[in-house]
Amino acid sequence: MANVLELSKIRKSFGTELVLNDLSLSVPEHTATVLIGASGSGKSTLLRCINLLESIDDGQIFLDGEEISDPLINVDEVRRKLGMVFQSFNLFPHKTVLENITLAPIKVQGKSKEEAITATLALLKRFDLADKADQYPDRLSGGQQQRVAIIRSLALNPRLLLLDEITSALDPVLVNEVLSIVRDLKSDGMTMVLATHEMGFATQVADEVCFLESGNILERGSAQDVLHAPKNPKTQEFLKRVHQAGRL
Amino acid sequence: MSERINSAWSPSSREIQRRGERKRISRRQAAIAAVSTTVVLGTLLIILVTSPGWEIVKNTFFDIDYGREVFPTVIAGLWINLQLTFIGGAAIGVIALGLALLRTTKSPALTPFRFLATAYVDIFRGAPLILIILLVGFGVPALQLKGISSNVIFLGTVAVVLTYSAYVAEVIRSGILSIHPSQRAAARSLGLTSGQTMRYVVLPQAIRRVVPPLLNDFVSLLKDTGLVSILGVTDAVRAAQINASRTFNYTPYVVAAVLFLLITIPMTRYTDRAIRQRTNAQSSEGAI
Numbered sequence: 001m002a003n004v005l006e007l008s009k010i011r012k013s014f015g016t017e018l019v020l021n022d023l024s025l026s027v028p029e030h031t032a033t034v035l036i037g038a039s040g041s042g043k044s045t046l047l048r049c050i051n052l053l054e055s056i057d058d059g060q061i062f063l064d065g066e067e068i069s070d071p072l073i074n075v076d077e078v079r080r081k082l083g084m085v086f087q088s089f090n091l092f093p094h095k096t097v098l099e100n101i102t103l104a105p106i107k108v109q110g111k112s113k114e115e116a117i118t119a120t121l122a123l124l125k126r127f128d129l130a131d132k133a134d135q136y137p138d139r140l141s142g143g144q145q146q147r148v149a150i151i152r153s154l155a156l157n158p159r160l161l162l163l164d165e166i167t168s169a170l171d172p173v174l175v176n177e178v179l180s181i182v183r184d185l186k187s188d189g190m191t192m193v194l195a196t197h198e199m200g201f202a203t204q205v206a207d208e209v210c211f212l213e214s215g216n217i218l219e220r221g222s223a224q225d226v227l228h229a230p231k232n233p234k235t236q237e238f239l240k241r242v243h244q245a246g247r248l
Numbered sequence: 249m250s251e252r253i254n255s256a257w258s259p260s261s262r263e264i265q266r267r268g269e270r271k272r273i274s275r276r277q278a279a280i281a282a283v284s285t286t287v288v289l290g291t292l293l294i295i296l297v298t299s300p301g302w303e304i305v306k307n308t309f310f311d312i313d314y315g316r317e318v319f320p321t322v323i324a325g326l327w328i329n330l331q332l333t334f335i336g337g338a339a340i341g342v343i344a345l346g347l348a349l350l351r352t353t354k355s356p357a358l359t360p361f362r363f364l365a366t367a368y369v370d371i372f373r374g375a376p377l378i379l380i381i382l383l384v385g386f387g388v389p390a391l392q393l394k395g396i397s398s399n400v401i402f403l404g405t406v407a408v409v410l411t412y413s414a415y416v417a418e419v420i421r422s423g424i425l426s427i428h429p430s431q432r433a434a435a436r437s438l439g440l441t442s443g444q445t446m447r448y449v450v451l452p453q454a455i456r457r458v459v460p461p462l463l464n465d466f467v468s469l470l471k472d473t474g475l476v477s478i479l480g481v482t483d484a485v486r487a488a489q490i491n492a493s494r495t496f497n498y499t500p501y502v503v504a505a506v507l508f509l510l511i512t513i514p515m516t517r518y519t520d521r522a523i524r525q526r527t528n529a530q531s532s533e534g535a536i
């Protein structure tokens with residue numbers, strides 16, 4: 001299996017704060033890599049670096065073997081191959097659901113309007129949102145908004161999907177409708193890197209779980225190993241706290 | 249997909265009682281407001297008409313017959329103000345948008361233009377409009393450039409456009425800056441270029457946000473077109489002035505003022521409503 005994403009010795013600091021330190025990671029095709037770790041451990045920063053929303057201080061990032069951390073790379077072209085979904089949805093409030101989703105296929109991929117709309121309506125139907133196509137985002141529930149945000153990044157057929165705590169702004173009841181989309185995508189063979197606090201969900205989808213702590217991956221392995229039989233005392237400590245908070 | 253409202257529903261007796269109470273309360277409040285308004289306005293009116301100079305003021309400022317006589321010339325002048333406002337307003341919109349975009353761009357190729365735009369805004373926002381009108385109105389003809397009209401209406405409009413473009417550019421720029429960076433991040437992560445992000449995501453939201461302040465500027469623009477009268481343009485203010493200096497009766501000024509108010513007050517009311525709606529919309533945006 002070829003690696004879709006390859007991170008080699010990534011380093012990133014904000015001012016004097018070292019957020020990512022010599023971090024390496026490989027993501028093979030059709031797998032889901034789950035990032036866990038305390039708040040502030042650098043999960044979002046890592047995802048933003050992969051998406052070139054942040055520039056790294058050292059190390060290399062490869063997408064399908066091509067170095068995308070090269071300053072001469074066309075960032076817009078790289079981002080076309082990456083989908084990113086944010087914790088706060090970030091839908092465009094002045095555009096309807098349909099317009100939110102078709103904007104990039106039309107303007108970025110140069111699809112015709114009809115083609116983009118047909119494809120979008122099919123996706124909306126698949127994820128039970130067909131009746132919301134003409135609504136504005138503020139008329140949707142949080143769960144519906146986040147599903148639209150996921151579909152928006154799927155519409156570009158990304159090589160790799162980056163999901164940053166996509167359920168942490170949602171009511172517990174709404175979490176499952178969003179996670180079930182991700183499960184579907186996983187069984188479709190989508191390659192994903194996701195940060196989450198939902199350990200049960202991580203167990204279901206993760207091919208590899210990485211525990212981030214002070215800028216590096218302290219422990220990695222199958223969900224079974226890392227989440228249920230952690231070896232590193234810091235991982236044990238973290239999972240105990242999560243357990244006490246009732247999230248396992 | 250909520251359930252349909254049950255058509256067989258009729259209000260309970262408690263609801264009917266509540267509606268009656270609400271109606272009584274609002275009627276009482278209307279009555280209080282009416283009484284209080286009458287007392288306050290009535291008192292002011294009595295103070296005015298019983299003041300020692302009232303007779304003179306009435307004859308020199310509120311001479312109804314004379315007002316009627318000058319009305320056609322003043323309204324013809326007002327037509328000039330309105331034309332100036334709309335033609336100037338369109339030019340201001342275009343120039344201001346360009347300035348705002350230049351000032352927010354990060355493109356290295358446009359760096360010199362960014363500096364120029366900043367300097368432009370600083371100068372025209374900082375200098376009194378009346379000075380700009382005088383400088384353009386008397387300075388440009390003195391240059392004796394070929395092909396540049398020395399028509400006072402044209403030069404007056406240019407001066408107003410130059411100044412207001414700077415004001416409006418700042419309003420639009422503040423709108424652009426008020427859009428949360430996460431919107432930009434979302435657009436860029438979909439592969440949109442920075443230009444596309446500005447055009448399809450940031451600018452439409454920014455403009456919507458600044459419509460109320462822009463309407464305010466539009467009202468000010470209408471009033472400030474009165475300043476071009478100093479160049480000799482026969483607008484409403486100038487028309488009134490000509491008549492007043494001929495007869496030493498100031499009623500034409502009052503006529504001009506009333507005409508301006510007839511246009512600006514409805515516009516201001518409308519703006520206030522737009523602001524209120526904007527605030528409501530924003531608080532619901534924040535609730536997401």
Ligand SMILES: Nc1ncnc2c1ncn2[C@@H]1O[C@H](COP(=O)(O)OP(=O)(O)OP(=O)(O)O)[C@@H](O)[C@H]1O
Nearest residue numbers: 014017019037038039040041042043044045046165
């Ligand atoms: N733009 C920024 N400027 C300065 N510091 C930042 C910036 N973004 C993140 N940081 C810092 O980097 C560290 C890692 O932040 P990050 O958002 O990646 O954590 P996280 O693991 O995603 O946390 P959470 O679970 O709360 O989302 C934090 O200490 C944060 O303060």
Ligand SMILES: [Mg+2]
Nearest residue numbers: 043044045165
């Ligand atoms: Mg985060």
